[in-house]
Amino acid sequence: MLKIYNDGKRITVSLDGDIDHHAAREIRTALDDIIFRSRPELLVLNMENVGFMDSSGIGLILGRMKAMKAVGGDILIKNARSEIADIIKLSGLSSLIVTKTTT
Amino acid sequence: MKKILLNECLLRFPALSRNESLSRSAAASFAMQCDPTVEETAAVKTAVSEAVTNAIVHGYRNSKGNIEMILQLYEGNLLKITIRDRGCGIPDIKAAMEPEFSTAPPEEERSGLGFTVMESFMDKVRVRSSKGKGTAVTLEKTIIGK
Numbered sequence: 001m002l003k004i005y006n007d008g009k010r011i012t013v014s015l016d017g018d019i020d021h022h023a024a025r026e027i028r029t030a031l032d033d034i035i036f037r038s039r040p041e042l043l044v045l046n047m048e049n050v051g052f053m054d055s056s057g058i059g060l061i062l063g064r065m066k067a068m069k070a071v072g073g074d075i076l077i078k079n080a081r082s083e084i085a086d087i088i089k090l091s092g093l094s095s096l097i098v099t100k101t102t103t
Numbered sequence: 104m105k106k107i108l109l110n111e112c113l114l115r116f117p118a119l120s121r122n123e124s125l126s127r128s129a130a131a132s133f134a135m136q137c138d139p140t141v142e143e144t145a146a147v148k149t150a151v152s153e154a155v156t157n158a159i160v161h162g163y164r165n166s167k168g169n170i171e172m173i174l175q176l177y178e179g180n181l182l183k184i185t186i187r188d189r190g191c192g193i194p195d196i197k198a199a200m201e202p203e204f205s206t207a208p209p210e211e212e213r214s215g216l217g218f219t220v221m222e223s224f225m226d227k228v229r230v231r232s233s234k235g236k237g238t239a240v241t242l243e244k245t246i247i248g249k
């Protein structure tokens with residue numbers, strides 16, 4: 001489910017499949033485990049292989065944003081396909097989306 | 104003038120989260136006969152997922168039951184999808200449809216954006232509900248296609 005590239009301060013996690021209410025719980029546990037164990041400065045969620053996301057994904061992202069704040073870090077989202085980016089924007093989280101693939 | 108009903112399918116499934124993906128795949132398959140664009144298919148899947156998830160997490164919060172999904176195609180590529188539960192119902196529909204309104208406890212991490220997502224992806228969203236009896240959400244979209 002998750003591939004992690006860790007350079008100490010920055011962790012990139014590649015999510016895949018569908019992010020819905022059913023899948024969210026497992027992803028949440030896995031991400032919180034990474035956040036509170038590694039306490040990265042930046043958590044990047046690579047959405048390249050995510051085919052579907054609904055508002056359960058928004059709750060998931062908001063929750064991880066709070067978790068990252070709690071450890072003093074930030075969260076970014078990259079490679080979200082357009083429909084998913086639209087939902088993220090609807091929720092007012094567009095500032096989390098990185099357009100250039102530098103991370 | 105009333106539009107002619109060209110196709111209708113009924114799907115009934117237990118209100119379990121594992122069935123969320125089935126429900127949106129079924130809706131996408133039904134929509135295929137309109138030759139939708141990738142964006143239109145994604146819109147239908149997302150709206151259906153919102154309504155079905157709501158039936159599971161809110162409607163059947165304190166009970167068990169089935170969800171019914173009625174898929175209808177009317178002439179002019181008008182798609183109507185109704186998602187119905189026999190759960191707790193919504194006391195104030197207008198309030199429930201406001202962005203960021205949610206009755207879920209914080210640990211469930213719900214953002215209260217489900218109805219907002221449905222409304223932004225579909226042409227029309229109609230909600231009927233009565234307390235203790237259940238909720239029916241009807242999603243409408245005219246598929247323009249490729």
Ligand SMILES: Nc1ncnc2c1ncn2[C@@H]1O[C@H](COP(=O)(O)OP(=O)(O)OP(=O)(O)O)[C@@H](O)[C@H]1O
Nearest residue numbers: 055157158161162199205206213214215216217218
């Ligand atoms: N089928 C339903 N049965 C009972 N209550 C419902 C139903 N659908 C929605 N609601 C009520 O309407 C509120 C708003 O729904 P909406 O989908 O917009 O947000 P949410 O489900 O709380 O959060 P999100 O969808 O962003 O995860 C819910 O919190 C719930 O109180």
Ligand SMILES: [Mg+2]
Nearest residue numbers: 153157217218
């Ligand atoms: Mg919802």
